[in-house]
Amino acid sequence: MQKLSLRDRIKEARVSAGDSFRGGKLMSSIFRPGSPFRKGYVDSPRNRSYVVMNNVLYHLHPVKVKRHGVRLSYTLCLGGLSFFLFIVLTITGIWLMFYFRPTELAYVDIQTLQTSIAFGSLVRNMHRWGAHLMVLVVFLHMSRVFYHGAYKAPREFNWVIGVILLLLTLLLSFTGYLLPWDQLAIWAVTVGGNMAGYTPVIGAQAKFGLFAGLEATTATLLRFYVLHVLFLPFIIVIFMAVHFWRVRKDGGISGPL
Amino acid sequence: MVDIPEHLLQRSAEARAKALGISVEQALAEMKGESDPTVISKEPEVKIIDETPAPAAETPAPAAETPAPAAETPAPAVKVEEKPAAKAPDSDAPDEVDFAPEVKVTQRLLTVVKAKPIQKSVSEPVDKVNTWPHLMLPEFVALMAMTAFLIFLSAILQAPLLEEANPNVTPNPAKAPWYFLGLQELLSYWDPQIAGVMIPLVLGLVVWMAFPYIDRNPETHPSKRKFAIMFYTFFLAGAGVLTIIGVLFRGPGWNWTYPWIDGIWFDDLLDWIHFE
Numbered sequence: 419m420q421k422l423s424l425r426d427r428i429k430e431a432r433v434s435a436g437d438s439f440r441g442g443k444l445m446s447s448i449f450r451p452g453s454p455f456r457k458g459y460v461d462s463p464r465n466r467s468y469v470v471m472n473n474v475l476y477h478l479h480p481v482k483v484k485r486h487g488v489r490l491s492y493t494l495c496l497g498g499l500s501f502f503l504f505i506v507l508t509i510t511g512i513w514l515m516f517y518f519r520p521t522e523l524a525y526v527d528i529q530t531l532q533t534s535i536a537f538g539s540l541v542r543n544m545h546r547w548g549a550h551l552m553v554l555v556v557f558l559h560m561s562r563v564f565y566h567g568a569y570k571a572p573r574e575f576n577w578v579i580g581v582i583l584l585l586l587t588l589l590l591s592f593t594g595y596l597l598p599w600d601q602l603a604i605w606a607v608t609v610g611g612n613m614a615g616y617t618p619v620i621g622a623q624a625k626f627g628l629f630a631g632l633e634a635t636t637a638t639l640l641r642f643y644v645l646h647v648l649f650l651p652f653i654i655v656i657f658m659a660v661h662f663w664r665v666r667k668d669g670g671i672s673g674p675l
Numbered sequence: 676m677v678d679i680p681e682h683l684l685q686r687s688a689e690a691r692a693k694a695l696g697i698s699v700e701q702a703l704a705e706m707k708g709e710s711d712p713t714v715i716s717k718e719p720e721v722k723i724i725d726e727t728p729a730p731a732a733e734t735p736a737p738a739a740e741t742p743a744p745a746a747e748t749p750a751p752a753v754k755v756e757e758k759p760a761a762k763a764p765d766s767d768a769p770d771e772v773d774f775a776p777e778v779k780v781t782q783r784l785l786t787v788v789k790a791k792p793i794q795k796s797v798s799e800p801v802d803k804v805n806t807w808p809h810l811m812l813p814e815f816v817a818l819m820a821m822t823a824f825l826i827f828l829s830a831i832l833q834a835p836l837l838e839e840a841n842p843n844v845t846p847n848p849a850k851a852p853w854y855f856l857g858l859q860e861l862l863s864y865w866d867p868q869i870a871g872v873m874i875p876l877v878l879g880l881v882v883w884m885a886f887p888y889i890d891r892n893p894e895t896h897p898s899k900r901k902f903a904i905m906f907y908t909f910f911l912a913g914a915g916v917l918t919i920i921g922v923l924f925r926g927p928g929w930n931w932t933y934p935w936i937d938g939i940w941f942d943d944l945l946d947w948i949h950f951e
Contacts, residue, residue, distance in 0.1 A: 466805040476806075476811065479810065479811070480806060481806055482803040482804060483806050483810050488804060488809045490813060490817075495813070498814055498818075503825075506825065525839040528836060532836065543828075543829035543830075543832065543833065543834045544826065544829040547828050547832065547834070550943075551825065561907075561911065564903075565907070567900060568895075570887060570890075570893060574887035581883050581884045582884075591852065591854070595852050598836055600836050600838060600839060600840055601838050601846055602835055602942045602943070603840060605849040606851050609855075610852070613851070613855070616868060616871035616872050617876075618872060675895055
C-alpha cells in the first residue's frame with residue numbers, strides 16, 4: 419500500500435469531513451434538494467430549477483425568465499432595487515426605533531443618536547439618503563415602464579398598483595421627514611400640510627386630520643410616527659405583494675420593443 | 676335512439692360492407708334495422724363473449740330503444756329479467772346500440788382519428804434562460820453595488836439636523852421636501868385650488884393611474900407611439916424644471932435667486948454645499 423504524504427492525508431481528511439458534514443442529517447434538513455449547500459450539488463438544469471423552486475426567498479422568481487429580460491439595459495434592475503431599498507430602509511428603520519421617542523424628546527434622541535451611539539450617525543444617514551434614493555428609483559422605474567410601453571395589456575392594472583406604490587413611497591418619505599423634529603422637519607411638513615388644506619370641500623378637515631390639530635405639534639409627531647413605522651409600511655407591503663404577483667401572472671417581464 | 680353523426684354511420688357501414696362482402700346500402704339498411712341482417716356462413720374468428728341469444732328488446736329497431744327506464748315500461752317482467760345487468764335503464768349510453776346483434780364481433784373499426792391535439796396551443800415558444808444563475812447573479816451584483824453606494828454616500832454626506840423645532844420661528848423661505856418642491860413652485864404661480872389640488876390630484880393621480888386605459892394603442896415601439904412618449908416626456912420635463920427651480924432658484928420670500936450669486940436655500944444639502 420502506497421503511503422500518502424502528510425499533506426495529502428490532511429487534504430483527504432478535510433474533504434471527507436466536509437462531505438460528511440454537508441451530506442449529514444443537519445445540513446440536509448436545513449437545505450432543500452438542489453441547494454448548493456448540500457452534498458453532491460452539480461450544475462445541472464434540474465438543480466438550477468431546484469435552486470429557485472426550493473427556496474422561499476428565491477421563488478419570488480420564476481424558474482426561467484425571458485432571455486431579453488436578463489439584459490441589464492432592459493430593466494436596469496430598477497424594480498428590484500426599489501424593493502431592495504425598501505428592505506434596507508426597513509432594517510435601518512427598525513434599528514433607529516430603538517433610540518427614538520416620538521415626543522418632545524425626539525430632537526434630543528436624534529442628537530444622542532448622532533453623537534453617542536455606535537454607528538448611529540451612519541445608520542441615520544443611510545436611512546435618510548436611502549429614502550431619497552428610493553423615491554428617485556421608484557420614479558425612474560415608472561419612467562422605464564412607461565418608455566417601454568410595459569403598462570399595456572395585460573399589464574394595465576399593475577400600472578395602477580404601481581402608481582399607488584409611488585404615492586405610498588412619497589407618503590412614507592413625507593411622514594418620515596417630520597421625525598427628526600428640527601426646524602427643517604417641522605416647516606417642510608407645515609408647507610406640505612398647508613397644501614392639503616387647499617383640497618376642495620374637505621380642505622380644513624384634511625389639514626386637521628393630518629396635523630392632529632391646527633398646526634404641527636408633538637401630536638402631529640406621534641401621528642406621523644405611527645403612520646411612518648406601522649400603518650404605511652403595512653399598506654405598502656400588501657400592495658407590493660399584489661404588484662409582484664401580478665408581474666408573474668401577467669407573463670413576467672414585458673416583451674422587447 | 677342515440678344520435679349518431681351521418682358521416683360516422685356511413686364510415687361504419689362501409690367497414691361492415693367490406694367485412695361481410697355486401698353493398699354499402701345493404702349494410703346501412705341492416706344497421707338501421709330496415710332489413711334482415713346478413714348471415715355469413717363462415718364463423719368469424721372472434722371470441723364470442725355472450726352466448727345467450729340477444730333478447731328481442733335489443734333489436735336495433737328504433738321503437739325498442741325507447742329511453743324510458745325498464746322498470747317503468749309495461750313490458751312483461753320476464754323480458755326485463757332477461758336483460759343483462761350491464762344493460763342499465765340508461766338508454767343514452769352508446770353501448771346500447773348494437774348494430775350487428777347476430778354477429779358477435781367484439782371489435783371493429785368505427786373511425787380513424789387523426790393524431791391532432793384537441794387543444795390548440797396559443798403561446799409561442801420563447802427564448803428563456805434559467806433564473807439561477809442568469810438573473811440572480813446580476814441582481815445580486817446590483818444589490819451589492821447599491822449597498823456599497825448607499826454606505827459610501829452615508830459616510831461622506833451628513834444628514835441635516837437644524838435647531839430644534841420651533842413653531843414661533845418661521846424660516847424664510849420654508850421649503851417642502853424636494854419631491855414636493857415642483858408643486859410648491861406651481862403654487863406660487865396659480866391659485867392654490869388649481870395648482871395645489873386640481874393638478875396633483877386630477878392630473879397627477881387620476882390621469883396617471885388611468886393612463887393604460889386611456890392609451891389603447893397596442894404598439895410598444897417608440898416610433899409607433901410618439902404622442903404618448905411626447906406627453907410623458909413633456910410632463911417629466913415640466914416637473915423636473917419646476918423642481919429644480921424650487922430647489923435651487925428660490926430664496927427668501929420665494930424670490931428668484933441665482934445659486935452661484937446668492938447661494939442655495941435648500942437645507943437638505945446643508946452639509947454638502949457650503950456657500951457664503
